[in-house]
Amino acid sequence: NVVLFFLQKLPYYFTYPANLHKNLDNTYIVRTFAGAKGDEMATGSRHFYLLKRDFKPFMISKESIEEVIAEYLEREGLFLVEIEVSSQNDVEISIESHNGCVTLEHCEAIDEIVHNNFDQNLEDYSLTVGSAGLDQPFKVAGQYEKYTGSQVEILFADGKKRKGILAGFSQGVITFTWSALERVEGKKRRVPVEHTDMVDLKEIKWCKPVIDFK
Numbered sequence: 001n002v003v004l005f006f007l008q009k010l011p012y013y014f015t016y017p018a019n020l021h022k023n024l025d026n027t028y029i030v031r032t033f034a035g036a037k038g039d040e041m042a043t044g045s046r047h048f049y050l051l052k053r054d055f056k057p058f059m060i061s062k063e064s065i066e067e068v069i070a071e072y073l074e075r076e077g078l079f080l081v082e083i084e085v086s087s088q089n090d091v092e093i094s095i096e097s098h099n100g101c102v103t104l105e106h107c108e109a110i111d112e113i114v115h116n117n118f119d120q121n122l123e124d125y126s127l128t129v130g131s132a133g134l135d136q137p138f139k140v141a142g143q144y145e146k147y148t149g150s151q152v153e154i155l156f157a158d159g160k161k162r163k164g165i166l167a168g169f170s171q172g173v174i175t176f177t178w179s180a181l182e183r184v185e186g187k188k189r190r191v192p193v194e195h196t197d198m199v200d201l202k203e204i205k206w207c208k209p210v211i212d213f214k
Contacts, residue, residue: 068117079142081132089125102131137206144169151210
């Protein structure tokens with residue numbers, strides 16, 4: 001809900017760069033032309049009101065953000081992993097590179113694109129742009145494609161966890177190669193046996209890269 005309080009009549013020259021001006025105490029000044037009476041119209045005075053803010057800020061949609069950054073992502077060989085917008089308009093954009101690394105310049109460029117398309121004074125949002133964390137599960141197909149041939153860890157729907165190689169990815173199905181020590185006829189000791197499984201993404205809870213710090 002929005003509650004308007006009449007504040008005072010201010011002279012014509014007392015203006016703001018926009019019709020909506022935010023104060024530090026989280027209230028707004030609204031410039032209006034609707035309240036002129038009698039000689040007030042002749043003198044050119046305007047009415048100003050104090051707008052107490054007890055409503056949510058103008059929410060930025062994920063779709064609108066994705067639309068304005070799409071061209072840049074494609075041109076730079078990047079892809080979108082996730083856009084999160086909190087109830088307080090805290091916006092977080094996660095991106096990845098198809099063949100390389102996400103750089104500071106990439107993040108700064110996307111930050112500038114968003115700010116050029118969405119007025120921060122009006123939308124009242126914060127913005128964070130970064131690469132997807134290496135220790136975070138994959139969220140989009142582009143990540144599976146990028147890490148094909150790399151070691152990953154999978155948590156299956158039945159609770160089993162296994163490390164192996166992400167050998168391929170197509171249409172929501174991964175080719176997963178893994179090995180385990182097993183008994184083999186003619187061998188006294190268990191030996192590594194390699195397995196290759198076709199795993200639908202619906203059968204796993206998450207898949208993420210294995211980070212080797214050696």
